[in-house]
Amino acid sequence: MDMTTAGDTGLLDSLQHQVAVFARRAEQTRLGGVGQVRNSMDRAAYLLLNRLDNEGPMGVKALAASMGIDSSTVTRQVAPLVDTGLVKRTSHPEDGRAVVLELSPRGHARLDEVRSSRRELMAQLTGxxxxxxxxxxxxxxxxxxxxxxxxxxxxxxxxxxxxxxxx
Known part of the structure; x- marks a missing residue:
């Protein structure tokens, strides 16, 4: 199906421009929220922590699959989260050789702070x-x-x- 009919071209041009502007502004502000926690968590960390919070502990491969990204990317992105104590590595309950990633209590608290801050930003922007x-x-x-x-x-x-x- 040709999506660029004469009537749609202007609208599609406007849409692609607005998406580009949104992406730039979102990256500039990181849509980090308001207050002291503003801009304090990058997108990858937020998405990983959010996924672990919503779905519970899981291995790197399962986390990667659920996010539609490569396992090596997850491993690289999780490393600083483990180093800062937001995520902990534990042994799989059924297979002690396998590693499971889960939010630490600190990770839960930090994620709650960031969510609250971002929620407030969304409230302000759409007030x-x-x-x-x-x-x-x-x-x-x-x-x-x-x-x-x-x-x-x-x-x-x-x-x-x-x-x-x-x-």
């Missing part, structure tokens, strides 16, 4: 929006992220992340 507008924006952004994840998986010949909206 003049109606609740239904927030829901619509979230639904459309989730749909957009899901489509991006599926496209990336198709190009790479891999399965899409289990929940692309959170990876």
């Amino acid at each position: 003049d929006w109606e609740p239904d507008e927030r829901r619509q924006f979230c639904a459309l952004l989730t749909r957009f992220n899901t489509a991006l994840s599926a496209r990336q998986a198709a190009v790479q010949g891999t399965a899409p992340a289990e929940d692309p909206a959170t990876s």
